[in-house]
Amino acid sequence: MLHPFFTLDVFTGTPFAGNPLAVVLGASELTDRQMQTVAREFNLSETVFVSAPHNSKNRAKIRIFMPTGELPFAGHPTIGTAVLLASLDAVNAADHSIQIGLEERVGLVPVEVTCSDGEWTGTLSAAVMPKPAGEPLSTELLASAIGLETAAIGFAGHTAGLFDAGVPYLFVPVRDLDALNRAAVAEPAWSEMTAAAGTDGAYLYTAGDDGRDWRARLYAPAAGIPEDPATGSAAAAFPGQLNAAQALADGTHSWTIGQGIEMGRASDISLQADVTGGAFTAVRVGGKAVAVSRGMITI
Structure with a gap:
């Protein structure tokens, strides 16, 4: 048919x-x-x-x-x-x-x-608010899995975390745009990392440029996605990761995320989160x- x-x-x-x-x-x-x-x-x-x-x-x-x-x-x-x-x-x-x-x-x-x-x-x-989805992994394993030195993992209070807003993701902060550009799937540590995290997808991020708040890359090779140009479900969970790094005050928070730059498919994602009484009450992802x-x- x-x-x-x-x-x-x-x-x-x-x-x-x-x-x-x-x-x-x-x-x-x-x-x-x-x-x-x-x-x-x-x-x-x-x-x-x-x-x-x-x-x-x-x-x-x-x-x-x-x-x-x-x-x-x-x-x-x-x-x-x-x-x-x-x-x-x-x-x-x-x-x-x-x-x-x-x-x-x-x-x-x-x-x-x-x-x-x-x-x-x-x-x-989002139908589901961001929530924690697992325990932290070692910096050594994270660095080995994405081909970086341990000093390149984390920045300014940001450490790796697992969050879920419908689909679980491992969020890995990297030091700067140079580290983000150099990051790549490195086996066998990658498979060890994703097995320990219980998720196929790892979302690498750092502070943005060109007017964007954040830059990100998403790898999920086991799901048939070597690299994703834009990942809205990860963006929906991202406020959970940001809140873990620095507690978000009550009110509406807005961010812009650039993804897919390194693979030649630039994407721009808008993200908003409403917080009331220290809890997420709404998350919006747009583009x-x-x-x-x-x-x-x-x-």
């Missing part, structure tokens, strides 16, 4: 930058095996399959597959799919804003989609998305 598909670049307004995404429509009758096979065929960090929602008040039910398995939640697939559906629903390209509800395995994820001067932006509200291609796939 033929199914329409689209590809988009997410966390960018520029085609062929950001994080590419494939979205397959009309997926209600597809089996898990078929969806996994199609995800391997596209071989992007994630492929989304869209079907009718369980609750008619929501726009769609989506399932998100990496080349190696399904995810309960991911940021760039959520934002890219919301932007695509809003653009398909739009009567015209006039400036407007709309709320879209996407049913995901993690729960209902609301996304605000706006169109301004022809540019589409999506901002999701632009641009359509790149469309076609039909036989499944």
Whole structure:
């Protein structure tokens, strides 16, 4: 059967930058095996399959597959799919804003989609607040796993931590942009590190440049993602890591994250966290998305 598909670049307004995404429509009758096979065929960090929602008040039910398995939640697939559906629903390209509800395995994820001067932006509200997801690992193991000296791990109160906002990630602060640029997966220590952490993905970060608060890189080779140009689900958990480094005061905190720079697919992620009584009450992850291609796939 033929199914329409689209590809988009997410966390960018520029085609062929950001994080590419494939979205397959009309997926209600597809089996898990078929969806996994199609995800391997596209071989992007994630492929989304869209079907009718369980609750008619929501726009769609989506399932998100990496080349190696399904995810309960991911940021760039959520934002890219919301932007695509809003653009398909739009009567015209006039400036407007709309709320879209996407049913995901993690729960209902609301996304605000706006169109301004022809540019589409999506901002999701995380269904799960950041929470600790494990015990710290040794600096020696972290350094060995990413090919750096131990002195390059950590800075200004930032030490490695595990946090989860739907998907668990190991957060590894590195000293500066030079260390971030030099970091690379180094076996066998990498596999030892991720096994100890209980997660496929390690999110390396440091202070940013060019107006960005932070710069980051994400590696998840065991999940079929040698390096990810932009990782919204990690961004959603990142406030937990930042709060561990320095307690966040009550109020709204905003940051910008640059990712994918080293691999030639620059991505810009906006991140906000609301804190009340020392606890997270809302986390929002946003960015632009641009359509790149469309076609039909036989499944």
